[in-house]
Amino acid sequence: MMKSVANVVLNDFTNDSRVLKISKSLVQLGFETTVVAMHNDGLLEEESLGGVAVNRIKLRSRPWSKSKPVQIIKYLEFLVRAASRFIKSDIIHCNDLNALPVGLLIKLFGRNKKIVYDCHEYETEINGLKGVEKRAKKLLEGKLVRYADAVITVSDSIANEYSKLYNITKPHLVLNCPTYHEQKKRNLFRDKLDIRADQKIFLYQGGLSKGRGIELLLEAFSELDSDKNVLVFMGYGPLEGFIREKEQQQSTILFHKAVSPDVLLDYTSSADYGVSFIEDSCLSYRYCLPNKMFEYLMAGLPVLTSNLFEMKRLVEIEGIGIVAEENTVEGVRKAVESSLDQDYDVIQRNVFSARKKYCWEDQEKVLKEIYNAI
Numbered sequence: 448m449m450k451s452v453a454n455v456v457l458n459d460f461t462n463d464s465r466v467l468k469i470s471k472s473l474v475q476l477g478f479e480t481t482v483v484a485m486h487n488d489g490l491l492e493e494e495s496l497g498g499v500a501v502n503r504i505k506l507r508s509r510p511w512s513k514s515k516p517v518q519i520i521k522y523l524e525f526l527v528r529a530a531s532r533f534i535k536s537d538i539i540h541c542n543d544l545n546a547l548p549v550g551l552l553i554k555l556f557g558r559n560k561k562i563v564y565d566c567h568e569y570e571t572e573i574n575g576l577k578g579v580e581k582r583a584k585k586l587l588e589g590k591l592v593r594y595a596d597a598v599i600t601v602s603d604s605i606a607n608e609y610s611k612l613y614n615i616t617k618p619h620l621v622l623n624c625p626t627y628h629e630q631k632k633r634n635l636f637r638d639k640l641d642i643r644a645d646q647k648i649f650l651y652q653g654g655l656s657k658g659r660g661i662e663l664l665l666e667a668f669s670e671l672d673s674d675k676n677v678l679v680f681m682g683y684g685p686l687e688g689f690i691r692e693k694e695q696q697q698s699t700i701l702f703h704k705a706v707s708p709d710v711l712l713d714y715t716s717s718a719d720y721g722v723s724f725i726e727d728s729c730l731s732y733r734y735c736l737p738n739k740m741f742e743y744l745m746a747g748l749p750v751l752t753s754n755l756f757e758m759k760r761l762v763e764i765e766g767i768g769i770v771a772e773e774n775t776v777e778g779v780r781k782a783v784e785s786s787l788d789q790d791y792d793v794i795q796r797n798v799f800s801a802r803k804k805y806c807w808e809d810q811e812k813v814l815k816e817i818y819n820a821i
Contacts, residue, residue, distance in 0.1 A: 450538060452481070454540040457542075458484060467482075467499065476818060478538070486505040492505055506525060535557070538561045543566065562595045574731065600618045602620070625745045627806035630712045630716045632717075636703065636714070646675055649751060650679050651724075661690070671783065683705045720748055721749070725752075740758065747798060754778065
């Protein structure tokens with residue numbers, strides 16, 4: 448008999464690639480899978496996305512205020528509605544800590560239910576979490592994680608931390624990798640932004656917000672000794688205006704508006720390096736392995752990263768780019784200028800080799816082992 452999986456996530460499931468990839472894989476592995484998400488205006492309560500059933504929970508309390516006490520009421524309503532609607536599910540795949548109580552509630556009132564806890568980051572060490580809220584989350588996670596039949600994390604360092612912190616078996620590692628794709632090299636940025644053939648293009652792709660080293664990158668590229676390296680920002684967010692101002696002042700800084708997903712890889716492959724510069728502002732960031740890094744690799748790009756443990760280890764082991772010695776303006780500047788002395792062809796061959804390992808097809812094998820075991 449086919450086992451059913453409720454893949455629970457506390458967002459509206461309109462832009463969650465990890466949950467979608469896992470759901471598609473579970474369907475292919477023979478599980479009847481439904482993504483359980485939150486409803487928002489303009490979205491269907493029930494639909495199918497990529498062959499995956501989606502059920503969005505509509506809350507009566509949704510129009511209420513966004514004060515903290517009311518947010519708790521909304522959460523409790525989602526918890527009760529989701530648990531009661533999917534009480535018959537055999538396996539509850541809980542994405543992040545806020546979804547874990549849904550799994551526990553179903554397990555308490557159902558028979559032979561299994562819980563998979565999927566931590567998309569170091570849950571109790573995320574940026575800005577502190578004080579009473581941090582202590583409460585750590586206490587909650589410590590109590591609930593013991594009810595999970597399997598725990599998944601997104602980096603080896605986070606897996607080790609969870610094992611030590613809660614005295615549990617080391618969690619499984621399922622990286623945020625894209626599906627395998629051999630992307631052809633394109634030259635869209637050179638054509639559209641008048642970038643010379645002798646200039647190396649460093650691409651920052653994604654959200655333009657604080658905490659991602661954008662201000663530091665802007666300053667570093669404003670202080671280069673030559674114009675042989677240029678930085679292209681492509682995306683949207685609150686720092687877009689600031690970036691456009693810098694573009695007017697510096698020839699080594701350029702901006703391109705965000706593009707649709709169907710042509711994104713064509714643009715990504717038009718750069719020479721992908722930039723993933725996370726600031727060391729919390730343990731969750733320090734131990735992260737951003738999906739952006741793997742997306743750059745899949746597009747054939749070596750990477751420039753900040754000096755954070757997991758990112759540095761991946762780049763150095765695989766020989767796929769440059770790591771700033773220090774997470775400072777000077778550290779970035781030196782890393783960028785050192786790219787002129789590297790054998791780019793050798794590094795790119797390493798990238799082509801690495802992307803065959805760091806693809807979703809390999810992560811799916813781990814997922815299969817986890818689900819077969821429970």
